[in-house]
Amino acid sequence: MRLSRSLIPTLKEVPAEAQIASHRLMLRAGLVRQTAAGIYAWLPAGLRVLNNIADIVRTEQDAAGAQEVLMPTIQPATLWQESGRYEDYGREMLRIRDRHERDLLYGPTNEEMITDLYRQSIRSYKELPQIAYHIQWKFRDEVRPRFGVMRGREFLMKDAYSFDMDYAGAVVSYRRMMLAYMRTFQRLGVKAIPMVADTGPIGGELSHEFIILAPTGESQVFYDAAFEEVDYSAANFDIANPDDLARFFETMTTHYAATDEKHDLEAWDKVSPDRRREGRGIEVGHIFYFGTKYSAAMNFAVTGADGQKINPEMGSYGIGVSRMVGALIEASHDEAGIIWPDSVAPFKAGILNLKQGDATTDAVCETLYGNLRAVALYDDRSERAGVKFADADLMGHPWQIVVGPRGAASGQVELKRRATGERVELSVEDALSRIGVTNA
RNA sequence: CGGGACGUAGCACAGCCUGGUAGUGCGCCUGCUUCGGGAGCAGGAGGCCGGAGGUUCGAAUCCUCUCGUCCCGACCA
Structure with missing residues (x-):
């Protein structure tokens, strides 16, 4: 995204x-x-x-x-009356009545x-x-x-x-x-x-x-x-x-x-x-x-x-x-x-474009994003670098791919592992393969 | 369900005691400068002060009711 x-x-x-x-x-x-x-x-x-x-x-x-x-989420009271829990469950049960005056409840279990x-x-x-x-x-x-x-x-x-x-x-x-x-x-x-x-x-x-x-x-x-x-x-x-x-x-x-x-x-x-x-x-x-x-x-x-x-x-x-x-x-x-575990993270990686509008930086980011697509959150906002770093850490992507104008010019990006803070400079291809996307 | 707080701009809060033109910081918009760890300056937009009644010439401020939210305790995936 x-x-x-x-x-x-x-x-x-x-x-x-x-x-x-x-x-x-x-x-x-x-x-x-x-x-x-x-x-x-x-x-x-x-x-x-x-x-x-x-x-x-x-x-x-x-x-x-x-x-x-x-x-369903909505259940008829009659079922619960059979087990006796309609009375036993108390105020924790959300009870509803429909237009025909039938007793319903929003199921707690x-x-x-x-x-x-x-x-x-x-x-x-x-x-x-x-x-x-x-x-x-x-x-x-x-x-x-x-x-x-x-x-x-x-x-x-x-x-x-x-x-x-x-x-x-x-x-x-x-x-x-x-x-x-x-x-x-x-x-x-x-x-x-x-x-x-x-x-x-x-x-x-x-x-x-x-x-x-x-x-x-x-x-x-x-x-x-x-x-x-x-x-x-x-x-x-x-x-x-x-x-x-x-x-x-x-x-x-x-x-x-x-x-x-x-x-x-x-x-x-x-x-x-x-x-x-x-x-x-x-x-x-x-x-x-x-x-x-x-x-x-x-x-x-x-x-x-x-x-x-x-x-x-x-x-x-x-x-x-x-x-x-x-x-x-x-x-x-x-x-x-x-710090999301890899298995549940909303996005596997965040792509941080540190210089939105810089042709080379944008191009490198687009390449990364094109390969990662749904598994990445591309920070393409026109915000300053600090804001993007802070938000990426906040959101907890397991990986951050930091793309700055200096590195981009030589095809290098920085890959940061959120859990350890470890960072390495590498090529776009290597970054993608480290994250586990190999079709670069 | 007992006890205690709080509702004012998107967020955090001041103002309320002692009624008299609604404020601050962040965020947002515009411009210039800046540009790798939450920038600077200048300008700007944005509020029926939770709601309803009441007191008063006048209520964010005082009174009553109401709705909402949070905290502590007892209870639950």
């Missing part, structure tokens, strides 16, 4: 409402604008990040054997709806197990939205639901999702630690929160270094193989990990001191098994091999996609701005 023709309004000063780093940077870098408390419009650069994250989540869900669906969809069509044990997911906007009318996109009222979430014939099958689905999550977070360029979470009335061990490490995270976390050493790749764990999943699950659950609320000093003492890791974290995902809670309440039963009706065992698996945008920034920024 050409910056001069883009709705990417960077800000030099910070709007008063933004307190935490990610919120300030998201506003300053022109990723989002607030529309109402906890409700944001995603501008071009922000939307690209959101889509990049969603794509990675999607790829890993598909690889785990989950199938993508898309359920989708257990009821997915259960309804399955009960309509799935009759036999031969059709299970299955996992379905969707990436959809949710609404929870938080009393106090804050931290920008990290705790908004409207948020984009990937939620998956598993259906199995028995507990053993549900465990396999659970582990499969857990592995998919670890791979997802790895690809997103963050360290994530699974932590045992409250299972509430369901009981059991099958509920985990995924905390990604960020210096400004909301809770203190303690964990064994073992989590940082696991090889989550397909070479090590075949996600389709239950034995591999069992081995994976064991490594995830035998090592110590807890947030400050659940920190167990006795157990912590047993972790060898050189392996103790402490940090702060942000919750970005949650998976849990809840048995037949919804299948029983909503009368979803399939015929088993023995002819008996059985309520499938269910689990649900969420990743806060929009929250992840904020969390990634919390995990990766400095004084000057955002």
Whole structure:
């Protein structure tokens, strides 16, 4: 994109409402604008990040054997009355009434709806197990939205639901999702630690929160270094193989990990001191098994091999996609701005034309832009160099290609790596190949 | 949901106590100079002071109501 023709309004000063780093940077870098408390419009650069994250989540869900669906944002109250949650959910649920006085709601989650969809069509044990997911906007009318996109009222979430014939099958689905999550977070360029979470009335061990490490995270976390050493790749764990999943699950659950609320000093003492890791974290995902809670309440039963009706065992698996945008920034920024991981950056590279209007400089920039196109943001504004440097650092492109009149005259550009600050002078061709574009 | 603040130009804020022609910095526009880390000078545009009522000769300023936003705490992807 050409910056001069883009709705990417960077800000030099910070709007008063933004307190935490990610919120300030998201506003300053022109990723989002607030529309109402906890409700944001995603501008071009922000939307690209959101889509990049969603794509990675999607790829890993598909690889785990989950199938993508898309359920609506608006749901009929009747479904929730069946499960009893219409009354239980409280004021967090945004309730709506249509012109026919029918009660509707803006979905905060989708257990009821997915259960309804399955009960309509799935009759036999031969059709299970299955996992379905969707990436959809949710609404929870938080009393106090804050931290920008990290705790908004409207948020984009990937939620998956598993259906199995028995507990053993549900465990396999659970582990499969857990592995998919670890791979997802790895690809997103963050360290994530699974932590045992409250299972509430369901009981059991099958509920985990995924905390990604960020210096400004909301809770203190303690964990064994073992989590940082696991090889989550397909070479090590075949996600389709239950034995591999069992081995994976064991490594995830035998090592110590807890947030400050659940920190167990006795157990912590047993972790060898050189392996103790402490940090702060942000919750970005949650998976849990809840048995037949919804299948029983909503009368979803399939015929088993023995002819008996059985309520499938269910689990649900969420990743806060929009929250992840904020969390990634919390995990990766400095004084000057955002430092995007390559995998999610809105633009792989920023092209900085330091002398707009200079024939040679313009020509070199156009060549670069012609090769990079959609993966680059070309700063073609008639701004001074300092402004362009500052904005490029703010926006956090992994690479900056700095084109000045002196270098341009001899075919040289400067390539800067945002994460390290390292700069090198090289030819246009070499710059392109370093970035990973080879058709120069 | 308890507690506390704040709404004045696109952004950050002053003015309000003590009513009397709405200001500053940044940003924006024009010109000249400058030109590799948020330039300088000169000129200019931009406000129903969140909204509604009230008090007053006169309200950004005082009073009442209302809407919105933020912060702390309890709660959540």
